[in-house]
Amino acid sequence: MTPMPDQMPDPSSPEAGRIVVSVDAMGGDAGPGVVVAGMDLSARKNPDIGFILHGPEDQLKPLVARRRSLAGRVAFHDVTEVVTMEDKPSHVMRHGRGTSMWTAIESVRDGKAHGAVSCGNTGALMALSMLCLRRLPGISRPAIAIHWPSRNPQGANVMLDVGADVRADARDLLQYAMMGASYARNGMDLRRPRVGLLNVGTEEHKGRPELKEAHALIGQFADKANFDFVGFVEGSDIPGDVADVIVTDGFTGNVAIKTGEGTASMIGQALREAFRYSLLSRLASILAITSLRRLKKRIDPRRSNGGIFLGLNGTVVKSHGGSDATSVSAAIKLAFQLAQSGFAEKLAARVASTAELTQDADGRGVNSATKEKDDKGQA
């Protein structure tokens, strides 16, 4: 980190009394200007937040200097190397140290920041996060969890994994259930979250064999881990109200959320076209503008932006690659809230007790049982 100028309090010092979010300025498609604009939005709403900003200082300083709300609240970490959207995770694993993405995560590992935010390449961010922060003991596959707008009273469901790993066996799915429930308990104030396992039908005989195995495992540990298991759920339940937490592998989860986003965006476009169709419909759209804005706010993916990486020693939030200032600010808010609630520590404790639970129950560690088994897809 560059030395702080004297007149500027160190935002990562406990004296500042602020929660410090470490931000990778270089990840997003739109460049660092949008990232700084997102920080500005957050800083204006939240006096308790400070930043460490990672990227080329000569480029970032002028951007930050233009935002009054950021004065005295940003420490710079001068890095010129960046991870691009095209870099393969395998390349990044070998050459990623010294990029702005790496140092953003490193600040969390070194205790200088309470959480990291990046709009960069998801695969690279997960690879570097695993390398730098390491997995929680007992976790074999970390997961990415997101909020998805839903019919539930809390307005959103938690879904995981949405893309950390294209594979997941029954034990991984059990861990996702535990981590997702813990996240819903802390991030959504749900005392006893309802967990559903995503499948092609709700009948117990349906789906792939690892799902039937996971169904049995999750049902067995639900009570001890303080959540309700509602069994199999379908794609239509992701925005529904039968479960608060939707558990699936990262391949299925990623396709599902992108299908949902694509559908929502297509309907949004069709709606705009419908209102432009005639003079009467244009008038109607003016009359209904408040209602339509309320609707947009409710289903706007930018406002629930932020995939949280679960299963690591530290908090990393992935913001959408195409993030604008609103989305970046939403991701920063999520990192802030998780830090404030002490979620990382609570999750670590939960995972530790879960490892014991599963060990107690069958005399094996969480990871030893089915890891070597092929996850053959069967009818």
Add this chain to the structure above:
Amino acid sequence: MTPMPDQMPDPSSPEAGRIVVSVDAMGGDAGPGVVVAGMDLSARKNPDIGFILHGPEDQLKPLVARRRSLAGRVAFHDVTEVVTMEDKPSHVMRHGRGTSMWTAIESVRDGKAHGAVSCGNTGALMALSMLCLRRLPGISRPAIAIHWPSRNPQGANVMLDVGADVRADARDLLQYAMMGASYARNGMDLRRPRVGLLNVGTEEHKGRPELKEAHALIGQFADKANFDFVGFVEGSDIPGDVADVIVTDGFTGNVAIKTGEGTASMIGQALREAFRYSLLSRLASILAITSLRRLKKRIDPRRSNGGIFLGLNGTVVKSHGGSDATSVSAAIKLAFQLAQSGFAEKLAARVASTAELTQDADGRGVNSATKEKDDKGQA
């Protein structure tokens, strides 16, 4: 089939000059009344359609008698046994003969009808269809294809498989590509459809190993099979305009379409609530009613209802279990159009030439190559 009364022309006779659709009256959640109402809607719009109706004749006759449009256009096949939504496919395979679902398919096999429609249990309908009609030579896994509203000029994309089988290896995905392209060519008048393979990213290194293998295979045969291969596509492209045909396994496809449906339905509900919110917004909704109806029509899943089973010796259309009259009528229309265009014969010819193509290329049959291989999920 019960003997026809003298005064009624046999709708399945060539003299009638009609395309005959064989309808399972007993499949849907709402009972046979809705099925007959759907037939009525179709008959009123289409003078060239006739029906064979399968189910308890004493129950069905009065329902049909009330619809003037159906007079002289329905032959009854009296069957009392039905397949329920709860029946497992394995049970139906053993005990399904003699149900209304079975006889509806049988009419197609026996050349009495040009296509069958059922709102029943998907797994059972596919199992009985495979048993009764048999797979086309060279096809190892039949698929279910649907239309999905999209940004493309034709207003919809073809997606398959959406639930015939939870597994699919690279060769199956190649066959889905060929069958989907053939369907798009005939059902959508696209001379050279663009085919995309669903994955978690568009980069070639992403996804599961069977997808990378399928990517190579499909690319190799695209030109010979007269379609364009656009490579990997993502969930957001299902309603998009980069491909006309989306190829995936039945597990992922099923989750994706149900997520899309659930999202569309949640937005619809939020939209209705937004318009009910205030006096002004209520007024707006009245002014915009024509535009909103147009929007609804465009994205209404009932109007693109009907999953077509591909890869069998005959046409079977699965209508949604919760179908209303509009949806049943849409499924009947689809069966009619496919029969009229001679699609079943064209597909059979295409599959036969495809089997030759792939055989020529690598000296192996379409089904011999990767069938025994485990489809392990890997990053």
